[in-house]
Amino acid sequence: MFFSRTSATFWRRAILTTGMVLLSACSDRPSAADPLPGSAPEQPKPVTTLAPLDGDGQPVPSETFAQWQARFRQQALQAGIRPQVFDAAFAGVEPDPAVVTADRSQPEFTRPVWEYLDNAISANRVRRGQTLMSQYAAVLLQLEQRYGVDRQALVAVWGMESSFGQIQGDKSVIRSLATLAYEGRRPTFAQDQLIAALQILQNGDITADRMRGSWAGAMGQTQFIPTTYNSHAVDFDGDGKRDIWGSAADALASTANYLAASGWQKGQSWGFEVQLPEGFDYAQADASLRKPVSQWLAEGVKLPAGSTLPPESGGLQAALLLPAGYRGPAFLILDNFRVVLKYNNSSSYALAVSLLSQRLAGSGGYILGNWPKDDMPLTRSERIELQTLLTASGYDAGNPDGIIGANTRKAIRSAQQQRGWPADGYANHALLESLRKR
Numbered sequence: 001m002f003f004s005r006t007s008a009t010f011w012r013r014a015i016l017t018t019g020m021v022l023l024s025a026c027s028d029r030p031s032a033a034d035p036l037p038g039s040a041p042e043q044p045k046p047v048t049t050l051a052p053l054d055g056d057g058q059p060v061p062s063e064t065f066a067q068w069q070a071r072f073r074q075q076a077l078q079a080g081i082r083p084q085v086f087d088a089a090f091a092g093v094e095p096d097p098a099v100v101t102a103d104r105s106q107p108e109f110t111r112p113v114w115e116y117l118d119n120a121i122s123a124n125r126v127r128r129g130q131t132l133m134s135q136y137a138a139v140l141l142q143l144e145q146r147y148g149v150d151r152q153a154l155v156a157v158w159g160m161e162s163s164f165g166q167i168q169g170d171k172s173v174i175r176s177l178a179t180l181a182y183e184g185r186r187p188t189f190a191q192d193q194l195i196a197a198l199q200i201l202q203n204g205d206i207t208a209d210r211m212r213g214s215w216a217g218a219m220g221q222t223q224f225i226p227t228t229y230n231s232h233a234v235d236f237d238g239d240g241k242r243d244i245w246g247s248a249a250d251a252l253a254s255t256a257n258y259l260a261a262s263g264w265q266k267g268q269s270w271g272f273e274v275q276l277p278e279g280f281d282y283a284q285a286d287a288s289l290r291k292p293v294s295q296w297l298a299e300g301v302k303l304p305a306g307s308t309l310p311p312e313s314g315g316l317q318a319a320l321l322l323p324a325g326y327r328g329p330a331f332l333i334l335d336n337f338r339v340v341l342k343y344n345n346s347s348s349y350a351l352a353v354s355l356l357s358q359r360l361a362g363s364g365g366y367i368l369g370n371w372p373k374d375d376m377p378l379t380r381s382e383r384i385e386l387q388t389l390l391t392a393s394g395y396d397a398g399n400p401d402g403i404i405g406a407n408t409r410k411a412i413r414s415a416q417q418q419r420g421w422p423a424d425g426y427a428n429h430a431l432l433e434s435l436r437k438r
């Protein structure tokens with residue numbers, strides 16, 4: 001889903017979103033480092049030990065895979081995994097070099113949010129989603145009644161996570177997680193997931209052979225990581241197994257259970273597009289700054305001509321989202337948008353789920369504002385250069401890691417304010433050029 005994944009982004013999301021959840025396998029992940037502005041602090045670099053480095057400057061594990069496996073086996077047994085379950089799951093397992101490569105990749109180019117959304121909300125996906133809404137109408141009605149989550153949101157997440165079950169990832173989850181636990185960038189996280197995966201096998205929900213997923217261990221139609229599976233997966237079709245791989249009903253119910261636990265409000269809007277007045281203070285575009293919708297409107301924020309406020313939203317708390325800076329479309333986002341971020345902490349992802357939901361319901365979901373298509377996202381090298389130049393200019397951008405997080409955004413705003421520019425905190429070429437000339 002959403003992205004040509006960068007492993008840095010992947011791990012960051014995996015580790016810092018406390019309720020985290022799922023990491024997707026597929027093609028719809030946003031490639032940008034785009035945690036919702038203000039939603040999370042920047043994270044330190046992954047911790048690696050002082051192990052020797054290979055030709056690519058990557059640490060070499062200090063023990064063989066067999067030695068690691070013997071050690072980890074003790075740990076798994078202490079966690080309650082039966083020896084025969086462990087041994088069957090690990091029979092013939094060797095590290096997967098493709099997983100190591102994916103884990104270490106740091107893509108240079110970032111897909112612009114407008115291209116990401118075009119791909120995520122294709123006409124094909126909307127048609128297929130609407131067909132499935134009809135096909136699973138009875139299940140969806142029951143899920144709405146039991147969990148209080150709107151059917152179009154469930155189908156939108158299903159479409160984003162696995163293209164409605166078509167793209168689930170075909171890697172052995174045990175092998176992928178064992179590889180990451182042995183020589184990945186976040187071994188402790190991978191070990192925890194691996195123990196959880198062994199618990200799933202021990203419970204008998206799925207066989208090791210059918211337990212497939214992304215290189216990062218996100219599984220099935222919902223792309224749940226094993227710990228999320230253990231806390232939230234549901235057997236809805238009543239066959240005694242929580243089959244998020246083969247049963248659409250189980251997958252939809254598991255998603256409903258997760259969204260409900262994250263605070264979904266049935267019937268409430270995710271948010272809506274707005275237009276900002278002349279002279280607006282763009283520094284207010286930050287997820288941590290929330291005000292009632294009515295207050296934003298009183299301060300001059302307007303609805304586009306012809307659109308109306310979602311019912312009963314005037315008193316709800318809203319934050320302002322500018323996915324491509326002040327020159328692009330603007331949105332006021334409500335609580336259900338934040339719930340979707342708990343599934344996946346990316347504002348592009350949450351926007352795609354939200355707009356796709358509206359399209360599926362046949363009630364809008366089209367963006368009226370224009371994207372600044374002449375302003376392509378910075379590459380990873382350019383983001384690192386921007387961070388380095390910001391810090392050298394006295395604006396502390398934190399660790400120059402190419403991730404535009406809270407510290408970097410704050411530094412960008414200060415540099416923009418000092419220049420008398422709109423302080424939207426958005427990293428772009430104009431600021432990079434200006435800092436280069438300094």
Ligand code: CA
Pocket residue numbers: 234235236237238239240241242243247250
């Ligand atoms: Ca089932």
